[in-house]
Amino acid sequence: MEEILQTEKKYKLDFQGKGNDFFGIIIVNWLLTICTLGIYYPWAKAKKLQFLYGQTSLNGDAFAFHGTGKEMFKGFLKAILLFFILGGIFGLFIYLKMPMVGLLLFYFGIFAILPLAIHGSYRYRMSRTSWRGIRFGYRGDKQELAINFVKWIFLTIITFGIYGPWMSINLRKYLVGNVRFGDAEFDYSGDGSDYFILNLKGYFLSIFTLGIYFFWWQKDLFEYYIDNLTVNKENKEIRLNSTVTGGGFFKLAIVNLAIIVFTLGLGYAWAVTRTLNYIFNNIQLDGNIDLDALNQTEENYKDATGEDLSDFLDLDFVM
Amino acid sequence: MKNQATGIFYDGNSSVPQEVVFLFDSNTATLVFEASNGTIYQWKCSEIVFEKTGSKLSFRHKVEVSQNGYTTDSKFIDEVLTFTKKKGQYGWYQSLLDLGTTIHLGLAVVILAIIGLCYLYAIPWVAEKSVVLIPEEYDTKLGDTFFEQNVIFSSIDSSKTKALNEFAKELKLNNTKKLKFSVVDSEIVNAFALPDGNIVVYTGILDSMQNYDELVGLLGHEAAHVNHRHSMKMLCRNLSGYLFVSAILGDVNGIMATIGNNINSLQSLSFSREFEHQADVEGFNVLVINKVNPVGMTNLFKRLENKNYISVPQFLSSHPMTEDRITFMEKMIKTKTFQIVDNQTLKNLFQKMKK
Numbered sequence: 258m259e260e261i262l263q264t265e266k267k268y269k270l271d272f273q274g275k276g277n278d279f280f281g282i283i284i285v286n287w288l289l290t291i292c293t294l295g296i297y298y299p300w301a302k303a304k305k306l307q308f309l310y311g312q313t314s315l316n317g318d319a320f321a322f323h324g325t326g327k328e329m330f331k332g333f334l335k336a337i338l339l340f341f342i343l344g345g346i347f348g349l350f351i352y353l354k355m356p357m358v359g360l361l362l363f364y365f366g367i368f369a370i371l372p373l374a375i376h377g378s379y380r381y382r383m384s385r386t387s388w389r390g391i392r393f394g395y396r397g398d399k400q401e402l403a404i405n406f407v408k409w410i411f412l413t414i415i416t417f418g419i420y421g422p423w424m425s426i427n428l429r430k431y432l433v434g435n436v437r438f439g440d441a442e443f444d445y446s447g448d449g450s451d452y453f454i455l456n457l458k459g460y461f462l463s464i465f466t467l468g469i470y471f472f473w474w475q476k477d478l479f480e481y482y483i484d485n486l487t488v489n490k491e492n493k494e495i496r497l498n499s500t501v502t503g504g505g506f507f508k509l510a511i512v513n514l515a516i517i518v519f520t521l522g523l524g525y526a527w528a529v530t531r532t533l534n535y536i537f538n539n540i541q542l543d544g545n546i547d548l549d550a551l552n553q554t555e556e557n558y559k560d561a562t563g564e565d566l567s568d569f570l571d572l573d574f575v576m
Numbered sequence: 577m578k579n580q581a582t583g584i585f586y587d588g589n590s591s592v593p594q595e596v597v598f599l600f601d602s603n604t605a606t607l608v609f610e611a612s613n614g615t616i617y618q619w620k621c622s623e624i625v626f627e628k629t630g631s632k633l634s635f636r637h638k639v640e641v642s643q644n645g646y647t648t649d650s651k652f653i654d655e656v657l658t659f660t661k662k663k664g665q666y667g668w669y670q671s672l673l674d675l676g677t678t679i680h681l682g683l684a685v686v687i688l689a690i691i692g693l694c695y696l697y698a699i700p701w702v703a704e705k706s707v708v709l710i711p712e713e714y715d716t717k718l719g720d721t722f723f724e725q726n727v728i729f730s731s732i733d734s735s736k737t738k739a740l741n742e743f744a745k746e747l748k749l750n751n752t753k754k755l756k757f758s759v760v761d762s763e764i765v766n767a768f769a770l771p772d773g774n775i776v777v778y779t780g781i782l783d784s785m786q787n788y789d790e791l792v793g794l795l796g797h798e799a800a801h802v803n804h805r806h807s808m809k810m811l812c813r814n815l816s817g818y819l820f821v822s823a824i825l826g827d828v829n830g831i832m833a834t835i836g837n838n839i840n841s842l843q844s845l846s847f848s849r850e851f852e853h854q855a856d857v858e859g860f861n862v863l864v865i866n867k868v869n870p871v872g873m874t875n876l877f878k879r880l881e882n883k884n885y886i887s888v889p890q891f892l893s894s895h896p897m898t899e900d901r902i903t904f905m906e907k908m909i910k911t912k913t914f915q916i917v918d919n920q921t922l923k924n925l926f927q928k929m930k931k
Contacts, residue, residue, distance in 0.1 A: 273630075277677045278673075280677060280680055280681075281672075281673045281675070281676075281677065281680045282673065284680040284681075284683050284684050284687075285669065285672045285673060285680070285683075287684075287687060288672075288683060288687060291687065304669065311627065311629060312629070319629070319634075321636070321641075321644070323641045387641070387642060388591070389586045389591040389593070389644075390586035390587070390588040390591070390641075390642035390643060390644050391586075391590070391591045391642070392642060439590075439591065521688075523681070523684055548591060549591055549592055549593065550590065550591065550592065551590060551591040552589065552590050552591075553588060553589050553590065553642060
């Protein structure tokens with residue numbers, strides 16, 4: 258016990274991004290994307306991520322995003338092709354006067370692509386993220402995820418959505434549980450029933466308080482995500498701890514809304530940097546893993562399809 | 577010239593910070609340093625990505641992305657940055673970023689202005705021109721659907737409908753498409769044209785009319801809507817406006833998208849005003865061609881005005897303010913020359929519809 262206390266390390270997570278700098282990136286990206294009729298989009302996204310990662314630091318050293326516009330452009334093309342194929346199948350069945358079959362196949366196609374998109378985007382994003390040159394990695398199995406995903410979707414449908422929270426937590430457990438940070442591994446220990454109750458409580462209290470409780474609900478959800486995260490290496494670990502408050506989220510949301518509305522959207526950059534600043538400054542790390550002694554374990558990986566598919570399907574993940 | 581500074585190097589195998597001495601040789605354009613295990617690294621300037629954040633200059637190998645280091649030695653940083661700038665290695669993207677917030681803000685305003693102009697002028701113009709590409713059959717289909725859904729619940733007065741069709745047959749309406757007229761029994765003081773050439777007139781408006789010239793004006797107006805495919809143009813404008821707004825703002829966030837969509841619906845109201853004006857002008861021409869007194873058009877507007885119990889500001893009203901239309905029509909009557917010949921057939925048919 259004493260030994261653990263002695264080896265307790267200090268960690269500091271921080272986001273130093275300035276709204277002005279991010280605004281410059283957004284405007285330059287916007288200009289280039291418009292001038293190239295949208296072709297620049299993947300490069301713009303790479304620049305944006307490079308900036309946001311570069312401004313986030315752990316123990317004084319910044320994270321890095323190595324993804325390139327070229328990689329994401331290829332993924333973007335593949336994603337478009339996939340959607341055209343799906344759309345083509347749908348169109349064919351409309352032509353054959355079987356719109357219901359076409360629609361069914363279209364949705365089936367989307368559901369089949371979804372786990373692959375999630376898998377691809379996790380793999381890509383993690384493999385392109387590093388800290389002090391130590392690469393992150395995602396080691397989930399595509400097939401295993403796809404089978405589980407179909408199972409969870411099926412359960413959610415036959416229970417009229419009640420299984421939804423369990424599905425979310427199972428998915429999160431699988432994804433986070435397969436993330437590696439060099440020779441350290443991530444783990445998520447949430448539980449579907451806790452998550453269900455959390456959402457049930459949040460939903461009803463938000464209604465009863467005319468929406469005011471919503472921010473405290475968000476706080477609970479964030480806390481439930483962060484507090485159940487751990488990083489493990491051999492028998493050592495780092496625990497994550499959220500210190501966000503409902504009042505903090507409330508203030509953040511109101512000020513962000515005011516910034517965006519009064520600047521006609523131009524203040525978006527400041528809203529983002531404020532939000533990231535608040536979030537990263539409210540995640541505490543405690544534990545005994547020596548971050549000066551992580552070892553490289555992940556190989557380079559090349560395929561960006563998932564990244565763009567999830568963009569297409571608007572999947573918003575915290576990771 | 578050679579420069580050196582101490583800094584930290586990460587070798588890509590572990591996260592151990594290695595304190596090293598970076599040697600920058602501007603003659604050979606290389607960065608040389610010795611890692612703690614004795615390996616000597618020689619990086620060509622062109623293989624390095626330099627990045628300055630705060631007081632720190634980071635360098636990363638382009639191929640071996642995991643190998644990176646940094647220094648905070650300001651003299652060394654200045655030398656390296658001046659060198660890379662001189663060599664043209666300083667990216668054009670970075671140069672754009674260096675323009676500063678004021679210029680970025682200016683750029684943003686310019687982009688917004690261009691988007692605004694596109695939205696107000698270019699998009700509706702393109703949308704309207706592209707209507708030509710949509711086959712007229714589609715107009716017919718659209719009109720049929722609407723007619724079936726809306727007229728089926730109201731009762732058509734068959735004898736008045738017959739009279740109205742005969743009335744229309746007597747007129748030159750400049751129509752490019754076959755027109756069908758129906759009289760629907762209703763108190764509503766209104767009439768409308770569907771894209772398939774169906775023109776529906778309510779008994780409410782017929783009853784409020786004093787003279788047949790008003791009806792000629794009305795038919796001329798509605799026929800113009802059909803001739804110019806106004807419904808399809810409206811549909812295309814609204815749709816493309818909506819797509820444009822969501823394509824530009826969709827990426828930002830939900831709030832902006834919502835604001836944007838509301839702008840679009842307010843804007844589309846004034847589009848219809850523009851079309852109404854065009855139809856008014858053509859309605860006037862129909863009156864002139866048929867040698868009917870154009871005062872009928874002004875009188876028609878007055879009937880509509882009397883039914884407008886609540887006056888709404890023009891910005892919110894989907895029809896141009898009746899008063900504006902009356903003023904415009906009076907000006908037309910004053911400036912144009914025309915001939916009026918009393919038409920007994922039209923007068924008789926009009927009386928048939930009046931009860």
